[in-house]
Structures are given as structure tokens and as C-alpha cells.
Amino acid sequence: MVNGKKIVVVMPAYNAGKTIAKALAAIPKGMVDDVLVIDDGCQDDSAKIARDAGAVVIAHEKNKGYGAAQKTGYREALARGADVAVMVHSDFQYDPTLVPEMVKSITLGQADACFGSRMHRKKDARAGGMPWWRFVANIALTLIEECFLHLHLSEYHTGYRAYGRSVLLRIPFDALSNNYVFDTEMLADLAVGKFRVTEIPIPTRYSEDSQSPNFRKSVQYGFSTLAVMGRYALHQLGIKRYPKFFIQDLPPPVGGVQPRSVENSIW
Numbered sequence: 295m296v297n298g299k300k301i302v303v304v305m306p307a308y309n310a311g312k313t314i315a316k317a318l319a320a321i322p323k324g325m326v327d328d329v330l331v332i333d334d335g336c337q338d339d340s341a342k343i344a345r346d347a348g349a350v351v352i353a354h355e356k357n358k359g360y361g362a363a364q365k366t367g368y369r370e371a372l373a374r375g376a377d378v379a380v381m382v383h384s385d386f387q388y389d390p391t392l393v394p395e396m397v398k399s400i401t402l403g404q405a406d407a408c409f410g411s412r413m414h415r416k417k418d419a420r421a422g423g424m425p426w427w428r429f430v431a432n433i434a435l436t437l438i439e440e441c442f443l444h445l446h447l448s449e450y451h452t453g454y455r456a457y458g459r460s461v462l463l464r465i466p467f468d469a470l471s472n473n474y475v476f477d478t479e480m481l482a483d484l485a486v487g488k489f490r491v492t493e494i495p496i497p498t499r500y501s502e503d504s505q506s507p508n509f510r511k512s513v514q515y516g517f518s519t520l521a522v523m524g525r526y527a528l529h530q531l532g533i534k535r536y537p538k539f540f541i542q543d544l545p546p547p548v549g550g551v552q553p554r555s556v557e558n559s560i561w
């Protein structure tokens with residue numbers, strides 16, 4: 295709990311055996327209620343490592359993609375009564391010790407979503423090992439997305455994201471992509487729903503063991519992101535409506551907080 299709110303970590307994992315133990319161990323103790331690892335058809339020992347560390351492991355029988363892994367995680371987080379779901383990557387590229395900062399504004403009712411930005415001071419991103427072509431693409435796409443979405447974020451491509459319960463209840467995230475562009479579609483939906491979005495600066499960390507989409511998948515992601523902006527504009531102008539952008543009304547609240555479900559959890 296943080297400020298009386300239930301915090302659930304959602305960790306997508308695809309063959310992250312080299313890093314997942316470090317990522318799980320770095321999640322601060324005494325604040326997080328559940329840690330959900332989504333085993334996205336891993337062919338390595340990621341799931342066993344996660345289970346041994348005390349996390350709840352939810353397995354996809356085959357690899358479905360980064361977006362699909364998040365959907366499974368957010369669905370389960372809602373079912374467990376999460377007030378805030380915070381995504382922490384299993385490749386240890388984002389610092390899990392920052393979870394309390396990531397969720398703070400949401401638990402205080404000051405924001406609906408919080409993003410960790412590596413681009414607060416751009417030169418820090420390069421110093422942290424971001425390859426130059428990712429750096430350039432990140433800045434260019436962020437500028438374009440800012441023109442469309444006006445969320446006032448210094449980075450639209452971070453994988454460190456915390457969503458409040460109302461965001462996950464109102465955005466039709468199950469209808470979004472199963473791929474990397476899921477993250478862009480979430481941003482578009484946050485803009486459609488006029489949610490309060492904030493960011494905190496975070497360090498950039500690229501190491502030998504970090505996972506990243508390869509060049510081809512990254513280019514695909516770039517074009518898919520531009521396509522999302524096009525659809526967003528058409529939707530907002532009323533020219534064409536997309537169910538992906540239909541923001542739901544908030545259902546009536548259910549009373550009480552779900553109990554912790556993991557007996558041997560170390561968190």
C-alpha cells in the first residue's frame with residue numbers, strides 16, 4: 295500500500311532469465327501488494343525464477359507479444375482490486391526502486407497516469423547508452439505525438455508506466471494492439487479521455503542484457519505509431535470512429551480492498 299492505495303506491479307517477461315531476478319529483487323519491500331509476472335511463452339527459466347522469488351506468474355501458452363502481456367497483467371491487477379498498476383520491465387532497463395515515486399501522484403489523487411521519462415535531460419539518455427538512432431527516432435516521434443496528443447510529456451516511448459484504476463477501467467485496453475504499439479495506443483486513449491498525465495525523470499539504462507526490439511521491429515513500431523496518430527486525428531475530428539478510442543464511463547465502485555493473495559510474497 296502507498297497512501298492507503300493498493301499497488302500491483304505488472305511485469306511482462308519474454309526470455310528475461312538473465313535479468314528478471316535482479317528486477318524482482320529491486321522492487322521496494324513493504325509498499326507493493328502483488329507482483330504479477332506475465333510469462334509470455336518464455337522458452338527459458340524466467341517463470342521458475344519469478345516463482346521462486348515469490349511473484350505470481352501468469353503464463354501465456356505461447357508468445358503473444360508485449361501488448362498482450364500487458365493486457366493480461368492489467369486484467370489481473372483489476373481483478374485483484376489494484377488502485378494503481380505499475381509496469382516494470384523484466385529486462386531491468388527501468389529502475390524498480392523508483393516504483394514509490396512512479397505511483398505517488400496517482401495515490402494522492404493528483405494524476406491518473408504517470409510516466410518515467412529518460413528524456414528529461416536528453417544528454418542523460420545518450421550517456422545511459424541509448425543508441426543514437428533510437429535517440430533520434432525517440433525525439434522525432436515524441437515531437438510528432440506531442441503535436442497530436444498534447445500530453446506535455448518529454449518522452450512518449452518509455453516502458454515505465456503507472457496507471458490508476460480509473461484509467462484501466464475506462465480505456466478499452468483489451469481492444470488495443472498485442473504488439474509494442476499498445477503503448478502508443480494507451481497514450482492516444484489517455485488524450486481522448488482527457489486523463490491527467492504526469493511524468494517523473496528516470497535514468498536511462500542500456501546494458502548487455504537489456505532486451506530491445508531489433509531495427510526492423512523498431513521501424514515497424516515507428517510507422518505503427520504514426521498510423522495511430524492518423525487514426526486519432528480522424529477520430530477526434532469525427533471523420534471516422536474507432537472502438538479503440540471509445541472511453542467508457544466509470545462503473546460504480548465495489549466496496550473493500552481485495553486481500554493479498556500471495557502467502558509467501560516477499561513484498
Ligand SMILES: Nc1nc2c(ncn2[C@@H]2O[C@H](COP(=O)(O)OP(=O)(O)O)[C@@H](O)[C@H]2O)c(=O)[nH]1
Nearest residue numbers: 306307308334359360383384385453505506507
Ligand atoms: N521482445 C519481447 N518482449 C516481450 C514480449 N512479451 C513480453 N516482453 C517483455 O517486455 C519488456 C519490454 O520489451 P523490450 O523488447 O525490452 O522493449 P523496450 O522497452 O523497447 O526495450 C521486456 O522486459 C520483455 O521481457 C514479446 O513478445 N517480445
Ligand SMILES: [Mg+2]
Nearest residue numbers: 385387505506
Ligand atoms: Mg528493453
